[in-house]
Amino acid sequence: MNPTIKDVAKKANVSTATVSRILNGLPGYSEETKKKVTEAIAELGYQPNAVARGLINKRTQTIGVLFPDVSGMLSSEVLEGVERAAHDAGFSVIVCNTASSGSRTIKYLRLLQEKRVDGIIFASENIKDEYAAIFSEMKVPVVLVSTESQKHTLPFVRVNDFEGAFSAAEFLIKNGHCKIGMIGGSFDDPIAGVPRMNGFKEALSKNGIEFEPNMLVANEGYRFNDGKNSLPKLLQQFPEMTAVFAASDELAIGAMSAAHEMNIKVPEQLSIIGYDNLKISEMCYPPLTTISQPLVQMGEKAGEMLTALIDGKEKTAESIYLPFEIVERLSVINRCKQ
Amino acid sequence: MNPTIKDVAKKANVSTATVSRILNGLPGYSEETKKKVTEAIAELGYQPNAVARGLINKRTQTIGVLFPDVSGMLSSEVLEGVERAAHDAGFSVIVCNTASSGSRTIKYLRLLQEKRVDGIIFASENIKDEYAAIFSEMKVPVVLVSTESQKHTLPFVRVNDFEGAFSAAEFLIKNGHCKIGMIGGSFDDPIAGVPRMNGFKEALSKNGIEFEPNMLVANEGYRFNDGKNSLPKLLQQFPEMTAVFAASDELAIGAMSAAHEMNIKVPEQLSIIGYDNLKISEMCYPPLTTISQPLVQMGEKAGEMLTALIDGKEKTAESIYLPFEIVERLSVINRCKQ
């Protein structure tokens, strides 16, 4: 099969220990033997076996990442960041698509445990007690991205959704809108659902606008079709609305699509602001003004935190809120300047 | 640390061999001992160590997937399919982002070799000789997805781009268009560039339309901005155009965006057809008529082929062209019915 360290040792007339030392840059060999060994390695085309290494070192240089939805645009940007950071730190990443299913998540966690990954990144989903139990059983570092848990104290990297939503709503207000509706997520979603709705309400109230239930329509999910269906509903219960805050870009673009179909001009008749700054948000027409979550940077940061934890560089990781940003494009109009 | 098979054996008063047999469903133990062992496993919370297993079995139950662009929408859909198929067959997947860089690709390949993955899926990129050399050196199955190589005979799964492009152009013709332009990829891209341009030309010529160079603008890439920049150019060199075929959905949507800005109505004044059927294609306005590549299915099929090859179920894999499909939405108008 593949040549092993023994073959190299034999060819170079040294012991496997010496070869290993050379391979790992440990002290204890002469330049002369190093040369012999290096030549033997080249001649044989020797490649160290990471599996054997992993067995003895109890380190696989591999991390696992769990997403509810691998092909989602949000997940894929985060993944890019994670992969980059992991690879830069010498780790490979195994992707797992939980499809938001509890049982799948647990299966994957068990699998990662068997594979002896050195750490785990858990994205965009609520941490059930069951998961947390497995985490601590596994005794590997875990970092959360785009989610958090106050019950189970795990380090996370995300943006402050309350403030992001607050800023979005306030941005509309500053642009002269006072009849503002919201297309939100789910009341059952403590991560992206509730905080964004609360931030919205808070912005209204801080600016002397009283929130009324008819200004909001909530959704199970955050998808295009949810947004597309929500706009007509919202418009019906809140006809005087001049601007909408959508809790995700997909929702916003869905709303925009509905507006097109209803012959409502965006932004002239209706301003729309989204949340996420996915790649598509600059591709739609008009380009979407939105709250930017630095997704790949979040993934990257999470990857860095995790690998630092694994390498013991950090004892405990400090959770961080990454700054969001309002990226102004063309879907919001300033009513004052009209 | 974690309990090992030895701990289980001791607790159950049997040998490790027996435990192993029970774990792997091999014959040779009584119901009674099985019960003892199962109990011991449960009490200790024993989890087999896949690393040790991998060492002796020379199988890691892991495959590697290389993408030029992990967060690209195309890649991420393919990844979803691959992950699903792999997982169903008992494999984990390691993702690698080559960023279209040769040196990164090679580094990753070496890494996967060290990690002793059981197989490789290579997506969307041209196979350089150097890669092929490593493939054969690694002696693991490789399957290509969304690319192919006639020089190095590797199994692939993709759609026939020539025919896809041909159908797209012919679809426009059948809808009464005869002044048709194309926003294409690169002449240097033998995978998605040349075949799509040729398919386009062939459709014209088959229908008695003579192709002129001014009907085409080529691009380095397939991105939104390429499309956005290309439309004005194309319109300038081919003003009588009533329809465009774009070699990717991103190009098409970029073109649509440019049309919006130039106050050209889609599809009333200009019909657009894309290629890929990404998720965004139904989110833009008007929803994009496009050639559907079954991306997740392609990933899935590739994953199935690879795992079958690994498990030795298939000796050699048959390359396949998956069928494309024209998905009609609203970006193309029928001129005959006007």
Next chain:
DNA sequence: TCTAGTTACGTAAACGTTTACATTATACGT
């Protein structure tokens, strides 16, 4: 010249499995 320290190695155990082979007990046919 002797001792102590350093350098350059080699030996062998260990990591946690699987599995070929050996061993024992059991049942069965005559």
Next chain:
DNA sequence: ACGTATAATGTAAACGTTTACGTAACTAGA
């Protein structure tokens, strides 16, 4: 009662590394 096939189990080697420990040679200081 005896051999034999079968079932149940154990022993130990093997997978390819790393590393604690041992040893021999050499250097340097007195």
